[in-house]
Amino acid sequence: MKKWLLVILVLIMSMPILSACWNQKELTDLAFVMALGIDKGEDDLYHVSFQLVNPGNVSTGTTGGGQGLPIAVYKSNGRTITEAARNATKEVSRRLYYAHTNLVVVSEEVARDRTLMLNMLDAFARDPEFRTTTEIVIARDSSAEEIVTTLTILDKLPVTKVTKELKFTEAMKGENMSISIDELIDGIVGNGKDPILNGYQLIGMKEEANKATNLQKTTTDAFLSADGLAVIKDGAMIDWIESKKSRGVIWILNKAKSTDITLKWNGKKNALSIVPIRSKTKVSPVFKNGKPVINIKIENEGWVSEANTPIELMDPKTIEKIEKLTEKAIKKEVQSTVKEVKRLKCDIFGFGDVVHKANPELWKKLKGDWNNNYFADLEVNVKVDSYVRREGVRTNPFWSDINK
Amino acid sequence: MEKAKISGFQLFVLIVLFEMGSALLLSPGSEAKQDAWIAILFGLAGGIIVFFIYYRLYMYYPDLPLTSYLQKIIGKWFGKFIGFLYIVYFIYIASRVLRDFGELLTTTIYNSTPLFVINTLMVVTIIYGIHKGFEVLARVCEIYFGVVYITAIFGMFLITFSGLIHLGNLTPILEDGLKPVIKTFFKTTLTFPFGEMVVFTMLLPFLNDKKKAKIVCLGGMILAGINITITTIVNISVLGVGLFQRSTFPLLSTIGRIQIADFLERLDVLFMLYLIIGGFFKITIFYYAAVAGAADIFQFKNQRKLVFPIGMIILFGSITIASNFAEFIREGTVFVTIFLSWPFQIIIPSILLIIAFFRNRKKKTSPA
Numbered sequence: 001m002k003k004w005l006l007v008i009l010v011l012i013m014s015m016p017i018l019s020a021c022w023n024q025k026e027l028t029d030l031a032f033v034m035a036l037g038i039d040k041g042e043d044d045l046y047h048v049s050f051q052l053v054n055p056g057n058v059s060t061g062t063t064g065g066g067q068g069l070p071i072a073v074y075k076s077n078g079r080t081i082t083e084a085a086r087n088a089t090k091e092v093s094r095r096l097y098y099a100h101t102n103l104v105v106v107s108e109e110v111a112r113d114r115t116l117m118l119n120m121l122d123a124f125a126r127d128p129e130f131r132t133t134t135e136i137v138i139a140r141d142s143s144a145e146e147i148v149t150t151l152t153i154l155d156k157l158p159v160t161k162v163t164k165e166l167k168f169t170e171a172m173k174g175e176n177m178s179i180s181i182d183e184l185i186d187g188i189v190g191n192g193k194d195p196i197l198n199g200y201q202l203i204g205m206k207e208e209a210n211k212a213t214n215l216q217k218t219t220t221d222a223f224l225s226a227d228g229l230a231v232i233k234d235g236a237m238i239d240w241i242e243s244k245k246s247r248g249v250i251w252i253l254n255k256a257k258s259t260d261i262t263l264k265w266n267g268k269k270n271a272l273s274i275v276p277i278r279s280k281t282k283v284s285p286v287f288k289n290g291k292p293v294i295n296i297k298i299e300n301e302g303w304v305s306e307a308n309t310p311i312e313l314m315d316p317k318t319i320e321k322i323e324k325l326t327e328k329a330i331k332k333e334v335q336s337t338v339k340e341v342k343r344l345k346c347d348i349f350g351f352g353d354v355v356h357k358a359n360p361e362l363w364k365k366l367k368g369d370w371n372n373n374y375f376a377d378l379e380v381n382v383k384v385d386s387y388v389r390r391e392g393v394r395t396n397p398f399w400s401d402i403n404k
Numbered sequence: 405m406e407k408a409k410i411s412g413f414q415l416f417v418l419i420v421l422f423e424m425g426s427a428l429l430l431s432p433g434s435e436a437k438q439d440a441w442i443a444i445l446f447g448l449a450g451g452i453i454v455f456f457i458y459y460r461l462y463m464y465y466p467d468l469p470l471t472s473y474l475q476k477i478i479g480k481w482f483g484k485f486i487g488f489l490y491i492v493y494f495i496y497i498a499s500r501v502l503r504d505f506g507e508l509l510t511t512t513i514y515n516s517t518p519l520f521v522i523n524t525l526m527v528v529t530i531i532y533g534i535h536k537g538f539e540v541l542a543r544v545c546e547i548y549f550g551v552v553y554i555t556a557i558f559g560m561f562l563i564t565f566s567g568l569i570h571l572g573n574l575t576p577i578l579e580d581g582l583k584p585v586i587k588t589f590f591k592t593t594l595t596f597p598f599g600e601m602v603v604f605t606m607l608l609p610f611l612n613d614k615k616k617a618k619i620v621c622l623g624g625m626i627l628a629g630i631n632i633t634i635t636t637i638v639n640i641s642v643l644g645v646g647l648f649q650r651s652t653f654p655l656l657s658t659i660g661r662i663q664i665a666d667f668l669e670r671l672d673v674l675f676m677l678y679l680i681i682g683g684f685f686k687i688t689i690f691y692y693a694a695v696a697g698a699a700d701i702f703q704f705k706n707q708r709k710l711v712f713p714i715g716m717i718i719l720f721g722s723i724t725i726a727s728n729f730a731e732f733i734r735e736g737t738v739f740v741t742i743f744l745s746w747p748f749q750i751i752i753p754s755i756l757l758i759i760a761f762f763r764n765r766k767k768k769t770s771p772a
Contacts, residue, residue, distance in 0.1 A: 021514075022517035023516050128515070131660070133663060182661070186644055189646045357576050
């Protein structure tokens with residue numbers, strides 16, 4: 001009798017545990033937010049766009065057949081990000097789930113406003129569901145909503161297009177780099193390095209961007225493209241660095257891997273194209289008369305990808321000359337970038353950090369006025385070592401054989 | 405006292421898992437900023453010195469737990485009183501650690517689940533474990549030691565191959581000199597986690613080979629200390645000083661950043677398993693010490709009767725000790741360190757040692 005009672009008691013007590021998790025969320029009740037677009041609405045409110053994935057339409061291979069679009073975008077307003085997120089629940093039939101948010105697009109207006117910019121970052125960091133490794137980009141010449149509503153042709157989910165694109169262009173061209181919210185916050189908080197953000201443009205007919213008809217053409221009417229870097233000083237964006245100059249920034253930050261360098265040869269323009277495949281940058285400080293001097297050493301290795309002029313590529317001396325030309329070109333580009341950034345008075349290269357780590361006592365004196373004063377007058381020396389290892393599968397270019 | 409015997413290796417793994425338990429969760433020493441790892445190494449050295457106090461007391465009374473030799477050294481009633489205070493201390497620390505792990509789960513993944521429910525599940529499991537006896541616990545610990553180590557090595561690999569470690573974040577080393585490090589040492593890292601070895605004074609009599617005691621305990625402390633130091637170094641190198649100080653659970657933030665091959669992401673949950681195992685053992689050991697101590701002081705022949713009531717006290721205690729997380733942490737850093745850890749871990753045992761020393765000298769020199 002007693003044993004029976006015990007068994008029944010145990011069975012009853014295990015029921016609460018077996019009835020499934022308290023925090024349970026059914027998969028069909030969730031709306032996966034893939035991207036967030038943050039604009040400035042009226043009255044200084046945040047105008048947030050949520051790009052939700054429509055899972056059924058992602059896999060069946062119907063690209064804009066008119067039936068199912070892979071994404072749906074909902075918008076809401078709020079004084080804080082949390083308020084906007086909760087207001088959105090009035091429009092979406094499911095619970096918004098942020099664990100897969102891969103991209104946050106911020107409009108330039110919001111980025112230039114310090115309060116608006118900083119007020120949204122804590123919401124991202126504090127929420128355990130949101131990943132702080134998400135990419136963050138600034139929308140250029142368009143609103144964040146326009147970028148988030150754009151449909152793309154090669155990738156079903158536009159979000160993957162943006163994140164993958166940033167990753168590949170960082171590795172292949174070196175004018176933009178992947179920047180996560182973590183890095184942004186770290187940069188804003190620390191005083192040795194200011195953060196940068198990628199710019200993204202919606203090029204083409206903006207009204208067509210969110211229509212399925214956009215996908216029915218081989219060249220879409222509107223498409224997204226990475227463009228330039230934004231410099232963030234004191235928590236707000238101050239200026240753009242155009243793509244021509246942004247490569248230098250990525251080089252100094254040691255994130256550039258491969259890119260293309262166009263050289264003149266014998267007076268002919270665009271004669272050679274050298275592609276470095278590996279690149280390493282070392283930034284080290286030396287101290288002269290109590291002032292820091294930054295030495296940048298860039299080392300890269302590459303091959304000749306194009307030779308548009310008669311040239312003896314099989315001659316090691318020619319290769320040496322090419323190497324020297326490459327070094328000069330890189331040095332010139334990096335130096336002009338440094339000059340441009342110094343003009344903006346914002347240390348995005350992390351030179352302050354480098355000085356801090358090498359000489360903490362000196363840094364204590366300099367850090368108060370680093371950006372405006374010491375950084376603007378900083379002496380920066382650039383030394384480049386380029387090695388051209390091979391020339392692809394042709395020896396001398398056919399140009400050498402024309403007119404023979 | 406239970407008639408249980410554990411081997412040297414079992415005691416070793418108990419110490420390692422116990423020390424690493426909650427130290428990996430909240431990062432001790434974060435006030436020293438990027439020198440936190442130096443503060444932990446200091447804590448290890450200090451902890452070893454304090455351990456020698458416990459060891460010497462053990463050598464004087466090898467078969468008696470703390471509560472018994474308290475009575476022998478300072479008299480029956482006074483000894484029982486201090487022993488009772490120790491039991492309350494162990495129960496309090498057990499409920500603190502339980503609260504810690506409940507907060508971890510509630511903050512990160514189970515946002516809507518009430519703390520009480522999570523804590524109950526943990527306590528029920530521990531009650532079952534303790535009911536089975538100390539030998540069983542030691543054997544379970546042996547198994548989990550392997551699990552924990554494999555997870556730790558796996559995690560270390562993933563972090564390294566994600567390219568997340570920037571050793572430059574550890575510089576400048578000793579930026580503000582040794583003073584902040586020493587301040588942190590006295591305020592935190594000496595008593596947490598290394599000073600908590602005091603609980604092993606209740607458990608050392610279970611060791612089957614007394615000669616191994618010194619090597620096993622020191623080895624366990626050193627291994628745990630090195631592990632905690634390495635974890636702290638990794639945390640600082642991955643997160644940077646600012647984020648390291650701002651994170652509630654730095655190790656979780658570090659694990660959250662692992663991204664390999666586009667699919668190994670968000671492995672937080674795997675590491676929560678690891679942390680929960682550590683928490684389980686820590687709570688169990690404090691809980692067991694309280695039970696054994698109470699059985700000793702109040703002369704219970706069957707200590708199993710005490711397991712359930714003390715478990716309930718720990719459970720309800722974990723809910724009531726603080727109304728919110730901020731209060732909980734503040735209590736830990738201010739109240740516990742000054743009023744509890746230092747007296748119970750260092751001051752009282754030192755006094756005991758001195759008295760025991762004189763008593764035993766008198767015994768030797770006094771004729772028959």
